[in-house]
Amino acid sequence: MHSALESSPTRRAARSPWAALAVLMLPVLLVSVDNTVLSFALPAISEALAPTGQQLLWIVDVYPLVLAGLLVPMGSLSDRLGRRRLLLIGGTGFTLVSALAAFSPDPAALIAARALMAVFGAMLMPSTLSLIRNLFTDPTQRRTAIAIWAAGFSAGAALGxxxxxxxxxxxxxxxxxxxxxxxxxxxxxxxxxxxPESKDPAPGPVDPLSVLLALATMTPLVFAIKTLAATGLDALVATCLLVSVASGVAFVRRQLSRPSPMLDVTLFTRPVFTGAVLANLLSVFSLVGFLYFVSQHLQLVSGRSPMEAGLVLVPGLVVTIIAGLLAVRLVRRIAPATVITVALGLNSVAFALVALAGSSGSDLLLLSAFVLLGAGVGAAETLSNDLILSAVPAPKAGAASAISETAYETGAVLGTAVLGSLLNLAYRTHLQLPTGLTDAQNATASETLGGATAVAGELPEAVAAPLLDSARQAFDSGVLLTSGIGAVLMVIAAVIAHRTLRAAA
Structure with a gap:
């Protein structure tokens, strides 16, 4: 019975796996386009909906936050119910809710819509990667398909x-x-x-308590990080951290005690698997954190239009695609650990360029830094995802894909939460408001650079000019701080990758 369940999908997949891969790229493109477009839409959203700094972060963060908590449950569910089935359900829901998000009347409604989009998005991404694992059984073909899958993120980011x-x-x-x-x-x-449909021929039962524990681990953790940068360590932050740690411990213990766990946590005892997950998470952390401030700098400091700002970043995003495909060839001669270590090192150099340039940094320097970052992220993402998937048998591909995607989305939410919150903190600390503003204008200008730009549009030139100058300098002070932190974190990531991935063939 086991072989019968698995043989039919394999025969059908062998006829046109590349055509199936082309279709699977559509949700990948959509998610990456959505993330990049949202970064560039932040100034317009700030002007139209007037969100606070925290609301602006939540508009960005709530999607990867909810997604990170649901990816493992949805990946496990796809193994049980069918990966194609869950993919199509997720695609339908994501499309409908995206249309609703477009007409959100206020920040709260947009945040709610983004959260609901994440529920359906959690059905999409593990399904795409796990279907690829089952479509391509040859290691070289699988690695190439994963490189194309990873390049789909970059292509969408370039198109976005x-x-x-x-x-x-x-x-x-x-x-x-x-x-x-x-x-x-x-x-x-x-x-x-x-x-072709595929699923685990011998799935365990769905475990609702594990789902709740996964959510209770991720949500308070990210909320605590966001709040810590805004208000410092207080009772709320401490409570959230305690809840997150307690839920995480309970989740791990429950998985170890169940005969068919939702997530096989023993995989993390393998250094290569753990190192690949961390490389995945930290490379995305660097990419999303960089995009968060560079998209605003290009529009609100350099004064470029959204289209012009997007074109400035296209070379770096194209390099991301090329680096991912090139990494497939490199690992035929060079160990994956070496390639990933060098890739993470490039990420560090990219952040260091921005930090060392200081306030004199130009758009050309940002473009150059992003090209380096794109090369590092493209190679690290492709190889880390392949190492994660190759560590498990095909029937468990959904769960392994979910771990990979959880690392990706956790890196995304932490990149914005950590670097974005620190940037906002530096902005508020260094901003000097001119006299003559109302209390409402003071509050709006103090929240975000987009808010200060909107307020300046309401003021006479004599007051608007010093406000914009101070706001832009305050914003760039935050960019320097977060770039320095990003550079250090990427060095640490490179060291971890070098030590843990050496056993990978």
Whole structure:
């Protein structure tokens, strides 16, 4: 019975695995486009909805936060119910909620819509990577397919600023969320035809308590990090950290005690697996943290339009794609540990360039730094995902994919939460407000650079000019701080990768 369950999907997949891969790229492109477009839409959202600094962070963070908590449960569920089935359910829901997000009347509604998008997004991403694991059984073909999968993130990120920039210059900010409709419709039509169904032939039961424990581990952790940068260590932050640690310990113990755990935590006893997960998480941390401040700098400090800002970043995003595909060839002659270590080192150099340049840094320097960062992220992401997937048998691909995606989204949320919160803290600390502002204007300008820019538009030139100068200098002081921290973290990541991944073939 076991062989019968697995043989049919294998035979069908062998006929057109690359066509199936092309369809699987659609949700990957959508998620990456959505993340990049949102970064470039932040100034427009700030002006239209007037969110506070915390609300602005939550608009960005709530999606990866909820997603990170649900990826492991959804990956496990896809192994049980069918990966293609969950992919199509997620695609349908994601498209509908994205359309609703486009017409959010206030920050709270947009945050709620983004949270609901994450529920359906959690069904998409583990399914795509686990289906690839089952479509391609040959290691070289699988590694190439994963490189294309990782390049899909970069291609979407490259497409997002350009398409998003065009939309933001001609339409309201909500138009960036409507991109989901034309991207996802082909998946919903062609997916049932081209993608073979696959699932674990001997799945364990769904464990609701483990789902709750996973959420209770991730949500308070990220909230604590965000709040710590804004208010310092207080009773709320301490409580959230305690809840997160207690829930995490309970989750691990429950997985170890169950005959069919939702997540095989013993995988983390393997140095290569753990090192690959950390490399995945920290490389995404660097990418998202960099994009958070560079997209705002290019528009609100350099004065570029959203389209122009997007075009500045395209070379780096193209390099990300090339680096991912090149890494497949490099590991035929060079150990994966060496490639990943060098890649993370490039990330560190990129942040160091920004930090060392100081306030004199130009857009050309930011472009150069992002090219280096793209090369590092492209190679590290491709190889770390391959190492994670190759560590488990094909029937458990959904759970392994979920771990990989959880690392990706955790890195994304921490990149924004840690570096974004520190940037906002530095901004508020160094901002000097001119006299003559109302209390409401003071509050808005003190929250974010976008808020200060919006307030300046309401003021006479004599007051607006010093406000903008101070706001931009305060923002760049935060960029210098976060770049220095990013450089140090990437050095640490490179050391960890070198020590843990040496056993990888």
């Amino acid at each position: 600023p350009v398409v998003g920039g065009f939309l933001l210059e001609h339409f309201a900010w909500g138009s960036v969320f409507l991109l989901a409709v034309p991207v996802m419709l082909p998946l919903l039509v062609l997916g049932p035809v081209l993608i």
